Amino acid sequence: MQQRDFRNLRHQLAGYQLTPLVRQTALRILAGLDAAASERAFALVGHAGAGKSAFALFLAHYLQRSPSRRLQLLTSLGFAEVALPLDAPQLLAVPVTYGQSSLHPAVLLALREALQCLKPRLRGPEATALLAALARDAAAVRIDPQCVAARVAETARLVQQSGQFGGLLLIIDDLSQLLDYPADHDDEHTLALLQSLAALAALSGATPCLVVIMLPQAFAADPVRRMDWAHAQERFVVLPFQEPPTQMLRMVAHALRPQAKQRWQRAREAWVAQVAPASDALGLRPPEISAAEWPELLAACYPLHPTVLVALPPLLRQLAQHGCSLFAFLHANEPWSLRDHLASANSTQLTLPIYRLTHLCAYVEHMLGPSLFAEAHAQPWAALAAARTMLASDDPTQFQALTVVGTINALKHAAGLRADRAQVAFALADTPDGPQADPVYAALAALVARRML
Incomplete structure (x- = not known):
């Protein structure tokens, strides 16, 4: 799921089905928004084509909407009853896109684009400084993973202070493609960044940050990938995603x-x-x-x-x-x-x-x-x-x-x-x-x- 898809292809939710698996997975993730919750980093694992990306699109739209518009969304999908809680905090959805780059610039540029797409635009010295810092850090060859996580937290605080959202939802689709980059370069930077993002989510408190990543089933079956992923997995709640x-x-x-x-x-x-x-x-x-x-x-x-x-x-x-x-x-x-x-x-x-x-x-x-x-x-x-x-x-x-x-x-x-x-x-x-x-x-x-x- 890309940022432009989220902005321009809303009609792709037409016909989306809130199956028992979708509802169960969404409820588990939404439970992370409870005030006392600390489990706010989730890894969805399922076969390619299982619908993980479509679920991420639905989750992003649902959490970014107000309670009344959430009800409209559920109704438009054919659910008269309230299948999901309507009063969860509104979160700014940040889909992470990537090409031939590592994870750190992908996250930072996604944050910057999400801020630039806000309506009304955030103005003032703090917003201007954050946008400049995100661009500068994204261009850096290497940056401390904790610094990237701090930029995520800073973005969440800024949108919360603006009154538009209560926090932030970071979505990383098909993480296996991103892990190809450090594998080729003998670099553990991506895995360290995943750990930092998960730690940030767990400690985000009253300014909730949810981190949701998608992994294909084949990724978990590969012994080398599984060993790499094991370093970061302990900080994520693993949710199997496969429709019967x-x-x-x-x-x-x-x-x-x-x-x-x-x-x-x-x-x-x-x-x-x-x-x-x-x-x-x-x-x-x-x-x-x-x-x-x-x-x-x-x-x-x-x-x-x-x-x-x-x-x-x-x-x-x-x-x-x-x-x-x-x-x-x-x-x-x-x-x-x-x-x-x-x-x-x-x-x-x-x-x-x-x-x-x-x-x-x-x-x-x-x-x-x-x-x-x-x-x-x-x-x-x-x-x-x-x-x-x-x-x-x-x-x-x-x-x-x-x-x-x-x-x-x-x-x-x-x-x-x-x-x-x-x-x-x-x-x-x-x-x-x-x-x-x-x-x-x-x-x-x-x-x-x-x-x-």
């Missing part, structure tokens, strides 16, 4: 659920009546979702095929480092995304084209791009791409059947998916048996005979 797969399915349903009756209503109902019982019988319904909720979920997610719906959580974890997120899949104008797929639908059609695993496979190939054949984790997708190339001008049903089998295998049979005859037929024909499934069974038999399966 079933919650992701509900998020998809929430995003796609029509607000009013559509011309596709009858087609939606007829399609769900067919695929809901079949998908349940095939074991695709997650056990956490009741048999009564499952048809409602599938209806809201139309035209996503049930096999695609349950494949999304494990797939997005695989593709997260390539910039793929749930929001991007549903709403971005990427080739083979759901939005791209629906753009081909005729406005007069009474049905929508179903988005199947074959489309999802093409989306994966596009998102991986050149790394399809370069990265170890993409090897199953690369093998599938090579096999698809061999069959591209062959029988179309065999091509589709091979694609479905390869996609399920690349997902390592996650979420109840199995590359057996019944599920492959269901993925392509919406039924595991009968005349509609017979061509799929014939294609699978032909692929086995050709030793391609």
Whole structure:
């Protein structure tokens, strides 16, 4: 999250979902604003693409607003009840951005930009001196970490004295990129600065300073990074941030659920009546979702095929480092995304084209791009791409059947998916048996005979 994003892209909060995880995480951080609290430095750890940056944007907007505007925000996101405390102190949000620099200039320049963006602008000798000091310190080759922390505290005091805010919220997104800088230069300056910022937050008292940093799950799994991070971790409250797969399915349903009756209503109902019982019988319904909720979920997610719906959580974890997120899949104008797929639908059609695993496979190939054949984790997708190339001008049903089998295998049979005859037929024909499934069974038999399966 960058400062310009926070100022200019407020509309990106439209449709944001206050899930149980979001509410729980926000409440834990807001508890740090209690007068007697000392835990005010937090590290959010989760897979890339888990929504940490979107959460940070929501938290920044929420804490920077007045109580009445916080209520407006919650209402605009579909929450009539007060899901979060409205009376927490207003904090100036300071998103830290960075390029090829270390953390200290990134923090100082973020403070300076946040002050310059205040309306009305802070004036007077104290504000002028602080702005000059922030610019001067940011240009220094090296600066004491405690001096940087002191500038954060000075900024918080200044905005509190102005009456605009009660303190400061410092957000550092994807800290792993910043730690690449000291790793390359054998420099522990970044880690020392993190410790100083956390210590400042703990002692900020009546002028609260919250520090929130984001770390990808892969960062915590790397032994070298983990050893480096251990020096600073003890000063941070570590909060796991990963939506459960079933919650992701509900998020998809929430995003796609029509607000009013559509011309596709009858087609939606007829399609769900067919695929809901079949998908349940095939074991695709997650056990956490009741048999009564499952048809409602599938209806809201139309035209996503049930096999695609349950494949999304494990797939997005695989593709997260390539910039793929749930929001991007549903709403971005990427080739083979759901939005791209629906753009081909005729406005007069009474049905929508179903988005199947074959489309999802093409989306994966596009998102991986050149790394399809370069990265170890993409090897199953690369093998599938090579096999698809061999069959591209062959029988179309065999091509589709091979694609479905390869996609399920690349997902390592996650979420109840199995590359057996019944599920492959269901993925392509919406039924595991009968005349509609017979061509799929014939294609699978032909692929086995050709030793391609």
